[in-house]
Amino acid sequence: MSDFNSSEVTNPSTFILLGVPGLEAAHVWISIPFCAMYVIAMLGNFAIVFIVKTEPSLHEPMYYFLCMLAITDLVLCTCTVPKMLSIFWFNFREIGFSACLTQMFFLHSFFMMESGIFMAMAFDRYVAICDPLRHSTTLRIPVLAKIALVVVLRGSLATLPCPLLASMWPYCGSNIIPHTCCEHMAVVNLACADTRINNYYGLTVGYFLISLDVIFISMSYVQILRTVFSLPTKDAWLKTFGTCGSHLFAILAFYIPAVFSIITYRVGHHVSRHFHVLFANVCLLAPPMLNPIIFGVRTKQIRNRLLQLFTPKGIKVFSL
Incomplete structure (x- = not known):
């Protein structure tokens, strides 16, 4: 490791990921x-994608968006966790x-895409509750495809300048990244420019897009709440608002840790580095883990x- 600390590199062929500094x-216990x-x-x-794909009754806008969310979570986890576990288990710290x-590109772009999918799901719930007669005609397959394309392009194009700029800086000092993955600022901080x-x-860009999504989601749910509370009975309130419960829980599980992580990273200079790294990894893994549980239990x-x-064949399943 000392060789890397003392080396002077202009364009490093590899970086060294420390894992959790200190x-x-x-590492083995942390990996569990x-x-x-x-x-x-x-x-x-994978179960969500399989169920939505194979069950014709789930071929509706809400479940298509849920399938998009599951695919995004799969990519978001897979682009970072295998490398992180290789550091924890086998001390494989080098990365080209x-x-x-x-x-870096996949990590940040798919994070942006996930936020965009939550906004699209909020729009779906808004149309389904506030204008139900137009739901099937408004959110047709071509419209869903265009929304998916916009979400993907927005996340990709907004993130692309980050790795492009990072590739142009000279790296003439240490090439050791005190993190488990190539997070944008962790890499850029090594540049001598x-x-x-x-x-x-x-x-x-990050704050603008995330804030825009949160504002749009909030506006959608303000209109949804107004519609729900205008219904004549409490049973109708609960039944209608129940369709949004899973989405709301998933939103909270995604945005609250992310905002807290950003705040502590930017202003919490007194917080230890290993806490930053551990909490960043929890923020990365918690939503993909919780989303299938939330939607699976509540839907x-x-x-x-x-x-x-x-359930074995021959045994009748009773729904609650």
């Missing part, structure tokens, strides 16, 4: 909960320069389909 001796979260996330999201920038453009771009159609998959 807790290297506990993260590995468990990864396995649950992979199994749960191009591979590092590719991981004025990288303020990266800082400003990352903050401006009757998905819950019944899961029970059918794991």
